[in-house]
Amino acid sequence: MRKTGATRIIVFCKDYRCSHNVQMDASRWPDDVRISDVEPRFVCTVCGKRGSNIRSVDVPPKMGTGG
């Protein structure tokens, strides 16, 4: 089994005609960083547009083992 600790995300270019995207690991970000905060900060390396849409790839299980 692979570790599920990392939070994989895909950053999509805001321009749907460009649709450039890149996978990242968001687990290195501090807890107080919200995806909605960093979305506008990305600049597409293909078309140069600022802004992005971020989607998570693996959602870590929220449920524990009890106790």
Ligand SMILES: [Zn+2]
């Ligand atoms: Zn783009």
